[in-house]
Amino acid sequence: MELSRNLVYLLILGCYLVAVVAIGLITGRGAKKGSDYFLGGRRIGPWVTAFSFVAAYYSSVLIIGGGGFGYKFGMASIWVGAINVLVGCFLAWAVLGRRLRRMTHRLDTITVPGFFAERFGSPSARLFSAAIIILFLTIYNVAVLKGMGNTLEVLMGWPYWLAVIVSGAIILLYVAVGGYLAVVWTSFVQAWIMIFGLIFLTVFALIQVGGLENLNASLAAINPGLMKTPGVWGWAGLISYCLIVSFGVWGMPQLVIRFYSIKKANLLRIGTVLAVVGGSVALLPYLNGAIARVLYPNLAELYPNVPQGQLADLAIPTLVKNVLPSWAGGLLLAGVVAAGMSTFAAILIIVSSAVVRDLVQKGLRVKMSERKLVMWGRIVSLAAGVVSLLIALRPPDLILVITAFAWAVIASTNLWPILFGVYWKHTSKAGVLASMISGAGVALLWQALAKIGWKPIVSSGIHGFIPGIIVGLLTLIVISFFTRKPEPERLKRAFARNTPYPVTRRNIP
Amino acid sequence: MAPLGFHWLTFLAIVVTAATIVAAIIWAILAKPRRENEDGA
Numbered sequence: 001m002e003l004s005r006n007l008v009y010l011l012i013l014g015c016y017l018v019a020v021v022a023i024g025l026i027t028g029r030g031a032k033k034g035s036d037y038f039l040g041g042r043r044i045g046p047w048v049t050a051f052s053f054v055a056a057y058y059s060s061v062l063i064i065g066g067g068g069f070g071y072k073f074g075m076a077s078i079w080v081g082a083i084n085v086l087v088g089c090f091l092a093w094a095v096l097g098r099r100l101r102r103m104t105h106r107l108d109t110i111t112v113p114g115f116f117a118e119r120f121g122s123p124s125a126r127l128f129s130a131a132i133i134i135l136f137l138t139i140y141n142v143a144v145l146k147g148m149g150n151t152l153e154v155l156m157g158w159p160y161w162l163a164v165i166v167s168g169a170i171i172l173l174y175v176a177v178g179g180y181l182a183v184v185w186t187s188f189v190q191a192w193i194m195i196f197g198l199i200f201l202t203v204f205a206l207i208q209v210g211g212l213e214n215l216n217a218s219l220a221a222i223n224p225g226l227m228k229t230p231g232v233w234g235w236a237g238l239i240s241y242c243l244i245v246s247f248g249v250w251g252m253p254q255l256v257i258r259f260y261s262i263k264k265a266n267l268l269r270i271g272t273v274l275a276v277v278g279g280s281v282a283l284l285p286y287l288n289g290a291i292a293r294v295l296y297p298n299l300a301e302l303y304p305n306v307p308q309g310q311l312a313d314l315a316i317p318t319l320v321k322n323v324l325p326s327w328a329g330g331l332l333l334a335g336v337v338a339a340g341m342s343t344f345a346a347i348l349i350i351v352s353s354a355v356v357r358d359l360v361q362k363g364l365r366v367k368m369s370e371r372k373l374v375m376w377g378r379i380v381s382l383a384a385g386v387v388s389l390l391i392a393l394r395p396p397d398l399i400l401v402i403t404a405f406a407w408a409v410i411a412s413t414n415l416w417p418i419l420f421g422v423y424w425k426h427t428s429k430a431g432v433l434a435s436m437i438s439g440a441g442v443a444l445l446w447q448a449l450a451k452i453g454w455k456p457i458v459s460s461g462i463h464g465f466i467p468g469i470i471v472g473l474l475t476l477i478v479i480s481f482f483t484r485k486p487e488p489e490r491l492k493r494a495f496a497r498n499t500p501y502p503v504t505r506r507n508i509p
Numbered sequence: 510m511a512p513l514g515f516h517w518l519t520f521l522a523i524v525v526t527a528a529t530i531v532a533a534i535i536w537a538i539l540a541k542p543r544r545e546n547e548d549g550a
Contacts, residue, residue, distance in 0.1 A: 075519045082522040086529045094536055216514035229518035269537040276533040280526055 005326045009156055012330030013337065016193065017166075020186050020341065021174055027185035028178015034373035037179035038353040039110045039261045044184055046267040050274035052187035052342070053258045054281075055194065057088060057249060059343035060147040060336050063198070063285045067316035069241075070289020071299075073233040074219050074226030077290070080242050081283030087246035089279035093259075093272040096250060099422035101265040103494055110260065112253040112350075112414060113358040119421045119494050121486050122429035123363065128436050130358040132413045133253055136406040137347045138388055143403035144347070145392040148340035154317040155333050161393055168389040171341050175348045176382045179374075180261065183345045190338030191278060197335025198284040200328040201320060205291045208323050218294040226293065236461035244465040248407055251415030253354075254346040285316065292319045344388075352381040405447045405464065412439035412468030416476050424480075425491050431480030439472025 031037040044052075069077040104110075107118040113133065117126035145168055152163035174182045209215050216227045225232035249255050262268055292315035296302065299311040302318065316336075320329050356376045360366050368376065413436045420427040446464035450457045485491075511520035 075516070078519065079522045082525045082529075085526050090529050090533050090536075094533075094540075211513075213514040216516075227514075227519065228516040229522070231516075266542045269540050269542075273530075273533045273537045276530055280530060283522070283526060 005329070006156060008326035009330045009333055012327065013156070013334050016334040016338070017170055020189065020338075021170055023189055024174025024178045024182035024186045028174065028180075028182030031179045031181070031374050033370040034357060034377065035110050036181075037374045037377045038349060038357065039257070040179075040181040040184060042105065042261050043263050044181075044258075044261045045263055046271035047274060048184050048188045049258050049262045049267075050271040051191035051278055052184040052346075053255060053271075053275050054089075054278040055187035055191035055339065055342035056254055056258075056346040057084075057279070057343075058194065058282060058339055059144050060151060060340035061143065061343075062282065063194070063336050063339055064147055064151060064313055064316055066282075066285030067289035067292065067319070068312035070286040070291075071293045071312040071315035072289075073238075074223075074228075074231055074290050074293065075216070075287075076229040076231040076233050076238060077286040078283045079229060079238060080245060081280075081286050083242040083246045084282040085276060085280050087243075088249040088282075089275045090272065092249050092255075093268060093275055096256060096418065096422065097259045097262075097268040097272065098265045100256060100259040100418070101262060101268060103422055104260045106496060107494060111353045111357050112256065112418070113354060114362065115421065116417055116432060117358075117362065119486075119490075120417070120427065120429040120432050121490055122433055125417065125429065125433050125436060126358050127363050128433065129413055129417075130354040130363070132410060132436075132440055133354045134351055134359075134384075136402075136410050137254070137351050138384055139391075139402050140406035140410075141344055141347050141351075141385075141388040142392045142395055143406070144340050144344045145388055146395060148337055148344075149392065150313070151317060151333070151336045151340075154314065155320065155329075164389065164392050167337060167341060168344075168385060168392070171345050171348070172382055172385040172389075175345045175385065176378045179377065179381075180349050183342075183349055184258075184261070186345065187342035190335075190342040193331065193338045194335040195278060195281050197328075197332035198281050198288075201288055201316075201324060201332050202284045204323045204325075204328065205288050205295075205319055209291045209294055215291060215294060219290060222293065222297060226290070234461055240461070240463040240466050244408060244411070244463050247469070248411035248415070248465060251411035251413065251418060252407070253410070253414065254343070254350045256414075256418060257346075257350065288319055289315050292316065295319070295322070344385075348381045348385050351384040352377050355380045355384070405444060408443045408447060408463060408465035408468060409440050411465060412443040412472055415439075415469060416472050420476060420480075425495065426480055426485045427476065428480040428483040428485050430483040431476045431478075434479045435472045435476035438475045439468045442471040443468025 035041055104115055109115045109118045113126040113129040116129055117123055145164055148167045149160050149164040152158050153160045174186060219226040230238045262271060296318055299314055303311060303314055306314065320332050324332060356373060361368050416435050417432045443464040446457060446467050511517040
């Protein structure tokens with residue numbers, strides 16, 4: 001029975017992986033310019049933009065880790081999914097989408113650090129942002145790869161190293177060859193697999209637990225705090241986690257780059273609805289984690305060799321194994337791997353563009369033809385992926401600690417400069433640079449002090465992202481008021497309307 | 510107590526999600542389409 005289940009998993013997973021490579025290679029052919037390789041030539045439709053956004057947003061960390069939160073904290077954790085939909089999908093698209101699309105096109109910029117340089121006239125902001133992106137996203141990718149490896153290890157019985165190498169090598173193949181177009185098209189397919197996998201799991205798990213009413217009653221019987229909000233989690237932990245995984249999205253380059261690449265700014269209206277509807281599956285992993293708490297209250301008995309702190313992460317794999325028929329389990333497994341692959345691939349392109357375009361071509365002023373830009377884009381994508389893969393094979397403790405900081409540091413660096421860049425003409429380059437450095441520094445310091453167990457911070461339960469963005473916001477506003485705003489010519493280029501695109505110095509209205 | 514045995518504050522998360530979907534549809538309908546150049550920017 002076990003063999004046949006594994007065989008079905010293997011067949012479905014194998015079909016999925018072959019399909020992904022084929023889609024990646026077919027859709028990603030023919031990149032001739034840097035903007036083709038890094039941005040798909042700005043010709044992506046709303047469906048692909050929206051669902052590839054959802055896939056890149058929800059990595060395997062959401063499905064496995066979200067299930068773990070549901071298991072530990074119960075029903076209060078579905079608030080994280082609800083805020084993901086409201087702030088991470090709807091508001092991010094409605095507030096940033098069209099302005100960022102128009103402005104980056106006018107300024108003819110294809111990366112997030114590049115936007116800072118063109119909008120604020122600050123090469124230093126470009127370099128700082130690019131350095132943070134390269135360092136912390138590469139490390140974040142280690143966590144994504146590790147999540148995929150652990151899932152395949154538990155569900156397929158593969159050795160961890162094999163699981164990491166297989167999933168990593170396949171992504172590297174299609175990203176290096178196909179670039180951004182391959183990433184968004186494979187992500188589009190991966191989003192659907194993830195959505196259907198989660199819906200199947202939820203339906204089967206709810207049947208098993210006897211419906212929502214029975215679930216709530218059973219959770220209350222274990223601990224009344226498991227069905228209440230904030231319940232056993234507490235307000236500080238719940239709110240700061242909701243904010244970091246939702247508002248933090250506004251500063252994540254692999255997500256906001258979707259707004260750069262959509263075919264027409266007006267199509268973002270359709271994209272917003274699609275991203276919100278697709279993104280609403282975010283509630284399901286948390287709900288399933290809570291169901292697992294009722295069905296398997298003693299995971300330690302099932303996994304005697306797993307350390308106590310890691311047991312909650314096995315809630316979803318255990319549910320999949322015991323609740324789903326083989327074919328649906330295979331689909332969910334493919335969904336988890338899909339979620340990880342789409343995030344990993346999206347990050348590779350961003351890291352590659354930050355190195356080649358922002359550091360080498362613009363920062364060091366190395367002259368490169370468009371053909372060479374694409375070639376180096378491919379090489380650096382491959383290299384960045386190999387680095388993450390090698391680290392993921394045996395991640396040092398320090399790297400695992402930093403992965404927990406990565407999201408907070410990147411978001412604290414980029415969030416305000418992006419938001420204020422598209423809305424507030426008075427934002428100065430000194431304000432932006434100071435906001436980036438102070439935001440990233442405070443987030444990093446806060447998390448480091450929490451890690452070494454400094455009591456006031458640990459007992460507050462607040463994530464470093466919160467002080468990071470507060471300090472970053474204040475710094476940006478205060479310093480922008482007291483320093484010179486960008487020259488009028490630059491502002492006209494950025495905010496010009498009804499002019500030929502991209503706006504150059506010659507055709508400023 | 511809210512429907513299906515939910516704690517009311519937990520049930521609100523589901524209401525917020527449904528309201529967000531409705532709000533996104535209304536926003537997409539009402540948001541003013543802007544004149545675009547050939548490149549769609």
